[in-house]
Amino acid sequence: MAATDAQTSLRHAFGNVLAFFILILIGVLAFSIRLFSVIKYESVIHEFDPYFNYRVTQFLTKNGIYDFWNWFDDRTWYPLGRVIGGTVYPGLTLTAGTLWWILNSLNIPLSVETVCVFTAPIFSAFASWATYLLTKEVKGPGAGLTAAVLLAMVPSYISRSVAGSYDNEAVAIFALIFTFYLYIKTLNTGSLFYATLNSIAYFYMVCSWGGYTFIINLIPMHALLCIVTGRYSSRLYIAYAPLIVLGTLLAALVPVVGFNAVMTSEHFASFLVFILIHVVALVYYIKGILSPKMFKVAVALVVSGGLAVCFAMIAVLVAMVASSPTMGWSGRSLSLLDPTYASKYIPIIASVSEHQPPTWPSYFMDINVLAFLVPAGIIACFSPLSDASSFVILYIVTSVYFSGVMVRLMLVLAPAACILSGIALSQAFDVFTRSIKLQLPSLSIDSPVDAGDGSSESVVPDDTVKTDKTEDTQKERTSKKSRSRKSSSESVEKPSSKSQIKKRLSVLPLETSIIAIVLLVLLGAFYVVHSVWAAAEAYSAPSIVLTSHSHDGLHVFDDFREAYAWLSHNTEVDDKVASWWDYGYQTTAMANRTVIVDNNTWNNTHIATVGTAMSSPEKAAWEIFHSLDVKYVLVVFGGLVGYPSDDINKFLWMVRIGGGVFPHIKEPDYLRDGQYRIDNMATPTMLNCLMYKLSYYRFVETDGKAFDRVRRTEIGKKHFKLTHFEEVFTTHHWMVRIYKLKPPKNRIRGKTKKSKSKANPKTVSKRKELKRNPF
Amino acid sequence: MARTSSSSPSSSSITKDAQDLLRALWSAYSATPTNLKIIDLYVAFAVFTALLQVVYMALVGTFPFNSFLSGVLSCVGTAVLAVCLRIQVNKENKEFKDLAPERAFADFVLCNVVLHLVIINFLG
Numbered sequence: 001m002a003a004t005d006a007q008t009s010l011r012h013a014f015g016n017v018l019a020f021f022i023l024i025l026i027g028v029l030a031f032s033i034r035l036f037s038v039i040k041y042e043s044v045i046h047e048f049d050p051y052f053n054y055r056v057t058q059f060l061t062k063n064g065i066y067d068f069w070n071w072f073d074d075r076t077w078y079p080l081g082r083v084i085g086g087t088v089y090p091g092l093t094l095t096a097g098t099l100w101w102i103l104n105s106l107n108i109p110l111s112v113e114t115v116c117v118f119t120a121p122i123f124s125a126f127a128s129w130a131t132y133l134l135t136k137e138v139k140g141p142g143a144g145l146t147a148a149v150l151l152a153m154v155p156s157y158i159s160r161s162v163a164g165s166y167d168n169e170a171v172a173i174f175a176l177i178f179t180f181y182l183y184i185k186t187l188n189t190g191s192l193f194y195a196t197l198n199s200i201a202y203f204y205m206v207c208s209w210g211g212y213t214f215i216i217n218l219i220p221m222h223a224l225l226c227i228v229t230g231r232y233s234s235r236l237y238i239a240y241a242p243l244i245v246l247g248t249l250l251a252a253l254v255p256v257v258g259f260n261a262v263m264t265s266e267h268f269a270s271f272l273v274f275i276l277i278h279v280v281a282l283v284y285y286i287k288g289i290l291s292p293k294m295f296k297v298a299v300a301l302v303v304s305g306g307l308a309v310c311f312a313m314i315a316v317l318v319a320m321v322a323s324s325p326t327m328g329w330s331g332r333s334l335s336l337l338d339p340t341y342a343s344k345y346i347p348i349i350a351s352v353s354e355h356q357p358p359t360w361p362s363y364f365m366d367i368n369v370l371a372f373l374v375p376a377g378i379i380a381c382f383s384p385l386s387d388a389s390s391f392v393i394l395y396i397v398t399s400v401y402f403s404g405v406m407v408r409l410m411l412v413l414a415p416a417a418c419i420l421s422g423i424a425l426s427q428a429f430d431v432f433t434r435s436i437k438l439q440l441p442s443l444s445i446d447s448p449v450d451a452g453d454g455s456s457e458s459v460v461p462d463d464t465v466k467t468d469k470t471e472d473t474q475k476e477r478t479s480k481k482s483r484s485r486k487s488s489s490e491s492v493e494k495p496s497s498k499s500q501i502k503k504r505l506s507v508l509p510l511e512t513s514i515i516a517i518v519l520l521v522l523l524g525a526f527y528v529v530h531s532v533w534a535a536a537e538a539y540s541a542p543s544i545v546l547t548s549h550s551h552d553g554l555h556v557f558d559d560f561r562e563a564y565a566w567l568s569h570n571t572e573v574d575d576k577v578a579s580w581w582d583y584g585y586q587t588t589a590m591a592n593r594t595v596i597v598d599n600n601t602w603n604n605t606h607i608a609t610v611g612t613a614m615s616s617p618e619k620a621a622w623e624i625f626h627s628l629d630v631k632y633v634l635v636v637f638g639g640l641v642g643y644p645s646d647d648i649n650k651f652l653w654m655v656r657i658g659g660g661v662f663p664h665i666k667e668p669d670y671l672r673d674g675q676y677r678i679d680n681m682a683t684p685t686m687l688n689c690l691m692y693k694l695s696y697y698r699f700v701e702t703d704g705k706a707f708d709r710v711r712r713t714e715i716g717k718k719h720f721k722l723t724h725f726e727e728v729f730t731t732h733h734w735m736v737r738i739y740k741l742k743p744p745k746n747r748i749r750g751k752t753k754k755s756k757s758k759a760n761p762k763t764v765s766k767r768k769e770l771k772r773n774p775f
Numbered sequence: 776m777a778r779t780s781s782s783s784p785s786s787s788s789i790t791k792d793a794q795d796l797l798r799a800l801w802s803a804y805s806a807t808p809t810n811l812k813i814i815d816l817y818v819a820f821a822v823f824t825a826l827l828q829v830v831y832m833a834l835v836g837t838f839p840f841n842s843f844l845s846g847v848l849s850c851v852g853t854a855v856l857a858v859c860l861r862i863q864v865n866k867e868n869k870e871f872k873d874l875a876p877e878r879a880f881a882d883f884v885l886c887n888v889v890l891h892l893v894i895i896n897f898l899g
Contacts, residue, residue: 190871192859192882196889234862234870242859242886245852249893252844259840281858288867289803297792298800 037540091208120170147422172209377420611658
């Protein structure tokens with residue numbers, strides 16, 4: 001017996017070392033699979049929001065933390081400005097700023113940009129380690145390692161965390177998983193120490209991403225589930241109650257959340273469960289100290305009085321929720337609960353492509369084979385059901401729902417899918433290798449008495465650490481019944497032989513298990529191939545530099561940076577540039593010019609003003625822009641090279657958003673029989689609006705026919721002149737076109753124009769009034 | 776709470792039950808060790824302070840809302856942490872047999888330090 005003890009402890013040590021090295025490799029894998037964007041393109045910040053984060057980080061590293069909190073940004077939302085310190089989730093910026101500061105104080109002179117570019121890959125390595133820890137708490141280290149590998153290369157997460165994608169989610173997913181891990185750890189150990197760490201991790205999550213509301217709703221849901229299913233334990237109390245108190249206080253410290261942490265309905269669920277868990281704890285305590293007969297009397301007495309109190313409390317809460325506007329829920333949360341909400345009421349949320357519901361192929365694209373493994377993982381979690389595995393089940397169920405509402409939240413689904421698939425895969429391998437092992441004669445001869453025990457311990461090297469300890473702890477978390485059964489079985493050695501027989505009965509035929517293993521490995525290989533393809537081809541385009549392959553080689557379209565560089569070199573520092581809000585962050589970050597609206601869509605009216613200007617005829621648009629002190633107008637046009645996400649394709653959203661505030665813009669005016677078209681069938685309103693003119697001005701000179709390659713048609717109105725704008729710059733591939741507002745005329749020549757301008761001021765002044773509203 | 780709910784016909788038997796119950800509760804409770812009783816007193820005091828602040832808020836108004844919030848939450852937090860400590864050091868609680876009371880107390884102190892650092896920050 002002593003010899004086998006030494007052997008198992010050696011195995012444990014060996015397994016631990018192996019697991020450690022595997023984890024390091026997983027970290028390297030997670031980091032390096034995200035470097036395709038740097039290798040294929042260059043080390044740049046990607047897309048839109050990352051540019052803003054980059055700019056904030058630059059400010060932070062230059063001016064320090066106090067200036068950062070007090071930063072009033074006058075370069076954006078002209079003339080309103082924006083209080084950056086109070087409206088931004090500071091987690092990502094502070095993280096990258098700290099990284100940069102540490103590196104610089106170690107005399108490693110990296111630029112801020114480099115640090116920003118590589119923050120996301122570093123944190124994805126952390127995230128896969130956190131996944132290992134979480135899954136290890138649920139189902140042991142074997143499942144943990146599998147889940148970590150899966151997470152390291154799940155395409156959905158890669159899409160948000162390639163090098164250069166410097167966005168909140170890059171850090172937040174790590175924080176999310178780590179918070180869940182610490183919650184489970186607290187739940188399993190009942191230690192206040194982990195509870196403290198848990199609330200600090202939650203604080204980091206609140207700092208990083210608005211998605212923290214997912215945590216603060218999921219954990220109460222789990223606590224409620226445990227209470228309702230009769231799994232309440234004092235460990236649950238220790239895991240839950242301190243987290244809510246500390247977490248609420250910590251969340252209130254973050255300026256962007258502030259008092260919302262106690263005022264909005266997103267957080268009320270946690271308070272409700274907080275009260276409930278105290279009631280339940282008291283009931284369990286009284287039950288513990290009273291005799292069963294007296295307890296019955298107590299229940300009979302308390303139920304009548306307690307119900308009245310409960311109803312009163314619920315009535316007060318309902319009144320509080322009802323009295324707050326929009327029932328206390330923010331637009332984005334409401335659009336989560338009611339998927340049709342956004343498209344009905346808030347076009348600005350609906351207009352963002354990542355807020356659309358996903359299609360089925362996008363599930364296959366983003367989580368691939370995991371979608372098929374998840375159900376198996378759920379089943380594996382039910383046997384045996386523990387507090388931790390019930391949490392994972394709840395996590396996957398809620399996140400599947402949320403991902404069905406918004407594409408963006410596929411990101412929340414990905415870790416859950418990885419964890420469950422990891423559990424499924426590891427359990428499957430466990431069963432198959434065990435049945436192979438029991439059937440190979442050489443091994444069973446080796447230790448005929450201990451075969452059952454040994455096989456369960458040495459299935460896969462990674463699994464060695466799992467063994468009795470975790471199995472026991474998991475059994476502990478099952479219900480009381482099974483615990484009592486366990487304590488009876490613990491006393492005698494007999495059950496081990498019993499379980500051995502059981503294991504022998506569950507053995508599968510040798511051939512079947514070998515084939516199954518081969519198939520599973522093939523499945524895994526398919527997943528790896530797909531993930532690498534997704535990382536290399538689909539998700540690493542920085543979207544400010546575009547490439548296309550054609551018969552005569554590779555084309556690089558670097559028009560965006562060309563345009564922004566032109567702006568920064570050829571315009572005055574104080575000039576205002578108007579564009580659709582998508583390009584606001586990039587303009588402020590790359591061209592360092594003041595913009596009217598940007599991607600932080602906090603003021604709908606202001607965006608609607610720009611949308612109205614873009615959809616108005618030239619003169620009215622000029623009036624609007626002139627009243628906003630705009631010097632230059634920037635439009636993105638993809639018709640020449642076939643770049644589909646240009647302003648003409650986004651134009652209907654400008655009309656909708658503009659029309660939502662200024663009713664004289666009507667969507668049907670721009671549609672011919674409900675169809676959006678720009679060829680000669682287009683409506684006159686469409687052909688005369690500013691966006692059409694700025695996009696297609698002089699377009700006919702390129703090929704003589706003015707063939708739009710995105711819409712695949714010839715444009716409707718080819719030859720026209722601009723009266724109030726002049727073209728100042730068009731990039732090499734015509735992707736960005738910059739126009740300057742002509743200065744107002746000194747005097748008006750001719751009688752006909754005079755009468756026109758007399759007729760116009762009426763409408764113009766009316767529009768001006770409307771426009772004045774926001775300021 | 777039990778006494779106020781006596782509105783059914785057999786009110787005399789209910790009051791008797793209630794008296795029995797209170798007696799049983801009292802006798803069961805007096806069997807708890809002194810150190811747990813001290814913690815209970817501490818918890819009761821913290822909850823009482825929190826209630827006092829809520830009453831004060833109802834009378835005077837919420838104006839420095841962060842002060843009110845940090846005041847109430849510090850009391851609630853203290854109470855919750857003390858309850859956690861009580862759960863952990865309770866000898867009858869089988870789940871925490873392996874946990875030394877010293878370790879439990881160290882965790883308790885750490886958690887309290889964090890809590891009150893946050894509160895000092897938030898007090899404004």
